[in-house]
Amino acid sequence: MSKFYEELKTKGVSRRDFMKFCSALAVSAGLTTSGAVKIADAIEKASGKKRAPVVWLHFAECTGCSEAFLRTPNVGKIVLETISVEYHETIMAAAGHQAEKNLHDAVKKYKGEFVCVVEGSIATKYNGGYGKVAGKTFLAIAKEVIPQAAAVICLGTCSAYGGLPAAAPNPGGYKGVKDAIGVDTINLPGCPTNPLNLLNTIVKYLNKEKIELDDLGRPTFAYGQTIHENCPRLKHFDNEEFAYSFDSEEAKKGYCLYPLGCKGQETYNNCPTAKFNEGTSFPIQAGHPCIGCSEPGFWDTMTPFYEEA
């Protein structure tokens, strides 16, 4: 047994658990079992190296994407052990000027090397005055830190495209990272983003695999198909079997939620295959229409949520 698997065992993770998890990652990326083996190899390789430094910035957000990331199951933390989170306001022990020092030290030390994960959008009106950390605007911090990174991952619809803070009338002039400061980003939208999509992106990055992006900056492995195409209720749609009320017999039978406002046809994401919280469920499974939460501008373009599109 390799050193890697021996170490896993001391953490209470069997080879079988680990492979099962890699399979879940593979499925969420639209791959087969052979994909799982490749993912396992990539994680094993990365685990032997110096951990990749990550600087995680919080702008105008709700911390939901961080929280989703913290829900990664035990075995998934193996992946997280291949990275070193140098700055993350929600979990870091340091505060105030010590926290600030950590940020500046990390950016200086790992210039051109660190991965910048961004959560939240950036206020641009009034010199960016509606959002600050340590007296500096989000806009100033973004301009200072983000261009120094080796790669930028926008986690969540807010940092990718503006998200909730940018919903009309957008009082603070909030924008996603690319629109606010003009850098190229890997966008992992969602409200919140499924942590499996972040883990797959990290694994591919550590493995120096090319990450194919669509014209909205989204990795095609996760965002290449619509919710509708993989929906477990698709057969009901094809048979024109629809639920028209939440208390109907049709709703109990699991018929298609399109008349109740489901936006799955217009939403590119892997929720039906990846599912959330260790495969427990996803909104349509829970009988609720998709609200299109990973599409740019969905707060304005997908509303009213409960009306047919």
Added chain:
Amino acid sequence: MGKRITIDPITRIEGHLKVEVEVENGKVKNAWSSGQMFRGIEMMLKGRDPRDAQHFVQRSCGVCTYVHALASVRAVEDAIGIQIPENARIVRNLMNGAQAQHDHIVHFYHLHALDWVDVVSALSADPAKTAKLSADTRPKPKNIEFFKSIKGTLQKLVDSGQLGHLQGAYWGHKAYKLSPEANLLATASYLEALQLQAKAAKMHAVFGGKNPHPQSLVVGGVTSVRDLNVDRIKEFEAIWKETKDFVDNVYIPDLLAVASFYKDWGAIGGNKDFLAYGEYPLDAKEKNLLQPSGVLKDGKLKYHEFDDKKVTEDTTRGWYKTDSNEHPYTGKTDPKEEDPNYDTDKEYSWIKAPRYDGIATEVGPLARVLVAYAKGDKAHQDIVNSTLKKLNIEAKHLFSTLGRTAARGLETVVIGDSMQGWINELKENIKKGDTKTYQKWEFPKGTVRGRGLNDIPRGALGHWIEIEGKKIKNYQYVVPSTWNLGPRDGKGQLGPVENALLDTPIADPKNPLEVLRTVHSFDPCIACAVHIIDPDTNEVYKFDIEHFHSDGTKHSHSHSHK
């Protein structure tokens, strides 16, 4: 004039918070709490479909997820005058209870513990002695091998030179009082809790599709009718049981063990005035609550009824164009359209200053537990009394940072224990063939108003809505962190956190660990705390709502809860 210390950012919270204190002769003489971000969610809601509001407000915060969505649908249901089916009430209670369990565990270990636990000191712990400590304090102790492995993991982290998120904290600060063994024990729990919380979050996914931001609430009930089956309920029950076991066998023993080292904090960081809206409706009318609403005044354990007409919000010291102190529906509040100027002598925060009967009032677990205790609720009284006895402290010591942190743990037990009853109720209903989870409804004609009050992990939460022609005319919410983290008001009265910080001893102004202890004991959630009231509305809000159904019958609500 003392020395001014600024802590910005306050980390291990949700959102962007800055706290300043002035220290003189080793104690905090003055304090300022400032919210540093403004999004304006209420402005966005105007003119939208009332059914959509829950999704917007839920994104106030991804830490206290679910709770805003619940308050929002309650407000709409109150406005349109419907009663939800029993199954919907029970599923909502289970979701809300799961949120309280999850949130309090994460707060204690991942947001608050490092203020009391010195992780670096754990490196010099003896694993054998730690195992003995575990055996002395816990019903289900861990062995030497376990603590050896945790110590090894820590050592490896330190040796790698990449401390990551543990870098640059106040390690070695003399205000840390735990022995190296107690530090190792608590550090092990920190890691254990990290795994447990990922499981606990699955409770939301069972009936809500996902966590954070579950998606099965709708105005009229819940949508997860297909998950109301024996297998799914069992799945929920198993996770609930595992979470409860952790609370009983790890969280509470750790809380008591840590508290025993810090009893001096039973005299630091207290407030005198408390408010609870109450939560967990136990009957169809949603009047009888597991945790009662009520008010305590002036540091006395004497129960007073809550009267919502006495709620006001003061904007004098916030970055708003108009200075006022009015009931939420009469105040004209509008954000300054400029880069705000931070000036603690004038305006210094995006957070407004809510007041109850003109008084800065604390909300949260301590408020709920004290209100229930003063009202004579047996479950709360029993657990509080036995804890006071175990720690050998008096009831007066609850009015403190220690009391606030303890109350959070104690109510986790009370709420968690009650969930078994709700699970059983749900099972019974399914057995009887009752799977109704949704009540059909239609928008009433004309203008209607409603409110949704609940009491959530961080404290009393209220949403108010006015609906006209199927659209939101006005939407407004006053959240727990607005109550607790708000600034001074027009009279110069300090906000609850500001007041609680006064007289806190500061051993080393360069490393103000003690400030973090009290600030974190409130579990701040700053993205929630900052929002705006509609500037155009200027109407008196009536709490006893009277409106007419479309069929012409008069409908009157006087909910104690909703």
